[in-house]
Amino acid sequence: MPDLSFLTDDARALEALLRILPMFAKALVILVAGFMLARLLARLARQTAERIGLSVLLDRTGLSEGLDRAQITRQPAEILASVVRRLVQFGAVMYSLDILGISLARDLLSAVFGFLPALISATVALVAGAMVAQFAGQVVQAGAASAGIDLHAQLGRLVRTLLMMITLIFAIRQLGAETAILESTFVNLLSLSIAGMALAFGLGARDVAADLLAGHYARLRFEPGDRITVDGVTGSLDGIGPLNAQISDAEGRVILPNRRLTGSAVRVHPG
Template identity: 35%
Template sequence: MNEQFSEIQRMLIDMLTSVTSSAIEFLPKLVGAGFVLLLGWLFARLVRAILVRSIQVSLDGLLERSGLLEALERASISAQPSAIVGTVVYWLLLIGVVMGAAEILGLTAVSAAITRIFGYIPSVLSAALILAAGVFLARFIGNVVTSGATAANISYARGLGAVAQTSIVVMVVVVTLEQLGVDTQILITVITVTVAAITAGMGLAFALGARDIVTSILAGHYLRQTLPEGEPVEVDGRRGVVEQIGPIATTFRDGTERWTVPNRRLMEEVVRH
């Protein structure tokens, strides 16, 4: 009985000794890791503060002029772009510090996982740059199309600009997803089917009755070049002045009365000046 008790006592002593030795051996690593975390955290905060102050005026102003700041506000993101960049850099540094602390503690699995995350970051940054540049380009092209259509006296100039801008944004989103390694084949198929359906619908609408409307729209484009507003004319025996040439019909004014005539009729009939 005494021998069994002595054996149990020796086992307990050996276990406590092993635990104590491991704790004593691990304690310097734990202190070192904590010290690295503390210094790394302070360094990351310092870098964030310096970076935000350095780029606040230039970056925020650039994004405001490009329209990206307005897009962020529409997405309910109230933080300034410089603060967002500073926060991203802060967390990247902090992740690197955590990886260093994990190496000190011998946590190779944690370190390997963080390394894989860091390996994916370049793709994320590239995708973000592509998206930002694409949105800027889309806005620029949309403005160019709108300005050109406005100069050509096309009343639906803003609609054309919006279509151009949206088309470019869709293409940029597809490229961004491909940069992130996402299979975009399904998305491309959906976009293709959607565009084909819209095109087929427009063709069907034209065939079923939109022909007169389209004819009036095209006629309105030519009327704006040949029939200036305020020009006195006579249409169907009624005299008046051109008040406005709309997308589908032209409005005339005779004293206090106004009447409209479809643009296609003005192209088909004789209008006396």
């Protein structure tokens, strides 16, 4: 009898092919539908971002400056649309592979989409924190400027930077990352900054206090109208203020710190 075993093998191969074809067809449909849905959702995300003024929102939070420094020229709405499209396309590819029985795709898909809530939470925290930091920096800067503080811009920038660092640590924590080292570094930097500011303020306050005390003792020694010579400057003493003394000579007015009147040799000319 002729050997008909090859017919059995062909039948088995055909049966396996017929069993696989529906899965391929289903995976292909899911893939095509997913890519179409990705384009639709990306367009919707871009229109929504433009309608709510995402660019203006990022300008207010100061995040647009970071995009400019990173040389990212695309509009925020386009970036959001691109992220949405890639995520949906990735999900479609992974789901199609899962239909084909590739378990690795299922695990990867679960890990990615399980991470999305934390990513969204961190993004919301970052944007909200940036808005608060920007607003607080502007309030501090305006308040310092109205109080006559020369370093009002630097104070506003310092407050904004500190709040942004706190926001960044909180956002990283939302992602499930360990932030102990980052928090320790931030605390150390903050302590050094405060110590430096206190030292600078203390050194500056020392000079101010010295001028205040010197002004008190100088007013006991000298009278307005006295003709004096101090540190090579000769003229008529117009007056002694809280911090400075004013001397007028032939060339104009000379402003001296009060401590120069008590810490230097002063000649009083006879009137």
